[in-house]
Amino acid sequence: MLFLLFAPKTWAQENQKQVPGLLINHHFFAKEMPMQEIFSVQKGFQRLDDGEQHSVLRVLVPADFVIPKAWKKYEIARENVVNADKFEAGARLFDEMAAATHSGDKQLTAPKIGQKLPGTFTLHDINGGTWTQDSLQGHVTVINVWYSGCSPCRKEMPELSTWKERFPQVTFLSADFEKPEKVRQITEKCNFNWTHLANDNYFTKWVGGRGYPMTLVLATDGTLQYMVNGTNEDIRKEIIKAIEKQVDASKK
Numbered sequence: 053m054l055f056l057l058f059a060p061k062t063w064a065q066e067n068q069k070q071v072p073g074l075l076i077n078h079h080f081f082a083k084e085m086p087m088q089e090i091f092s093v094q095k096g097f098q099r100l101d102d103g104e105q106h107s108v109l110r111v112l113v114p115a116d117f118v119i120p121k122a123w124k125k126y127e128i129a130r131e132n133v134v135n136a137d138k139f140e141a142g143a144r145l146f147d148e149m150a151a152a153t154h155s156g157d158k159q160l161t162a163p164k165i166g167q168k169l170p171g172t173f174t175l176h177d178i179n180g181g182t183w184t185q186d187s188l189q190g191h192v193t194v195i196n197v198w199y200s201g202c203s204p205c206r207k208e209m210p211e212l213s214t215w216k217e218r219f220p221q222v223t224f225l226s227a228d229f230e231k232p233e234k235v236r237q238i239t240e241k242c243n244f245n246w247t248h249l250a251n252d253n254y255f256t257k258w259v260g261g262r263g264y265p266m267t268l269v270l271a272t273d274g275t276l277q278y279m280v281n282g283t284n285e286d287i288r289k290e291i292i293k294a295i296e297k298q299v300d301a302s303k304k
Contacts, residue, residue: 072134080139222295
């Protein structure tokens with residue numbers, strides 16, 4: 053009788069969902085995994101959150117890396133991991149971002165200040181509009197390059213929306229490599245009122261390893277006048293100064 057009362061409780065404890073400490077090559081590992089085992093093989097780290105106050109450290113390793121047998125004792129079966137699908141989705145998004153921002157196309161290297169945009173592009177906004185270099189001619193243009201995994205990008209969106217009201221003569225574009233439905237989901241949630249370019253394979257390639265967001269200010273003749281990676285209050289003040297300078301120049 054005692055066994056019958058005790059056994060179900062033990063089974064439930066053993067099958068309870070766990071929050072892992074590490075994600076390596078699609079394998080989840082317990083927090084007890086010794087970090088000294090990791091440092092000799094890692095080529096970077098990424099913190100993944102599930103949106104429910106759980107996080108896991110993703111260890112980036114070479115493509116040909118094979119999980120050592122000695123690590124198996126720390127591994128947690130995927131079905132026993134809390135929100136495994138959300139952690140894996142975050143990892144996939146990071147990989148997509150890395151591929152999109154580290155292009156080997158030298159013809160699409162970011163221009164220097166005073167230069168026109170290189171090459172050509174045809175991009176579509178989430179409402180079906182088509183945009184090319186010619187679309188920007190004659191307008192002061194501001195382009196904010198972001199993606200959904202960038203929390204500073206999302207945090208600044210409500211403030212950026214006030215710029216459109218402050219400078220009604222300026223063309224404000226945001227650019228994201230993700231699909232239109234994802235772009236719409238984020239921008240509507242964050243009340244971001246710029247014109248949003250989805251599936252961006254042009255501006256995103258200039259981000260490289262300098263980080264998101266990236267903001268550009270173009271003169272009416274299409275030349276780059278200001279470009280910055282990252283965001284904070286001081287950076288946004290500098291961007292506004294660059295916009296004001298171009299607006300004033302366009303009136304002369």
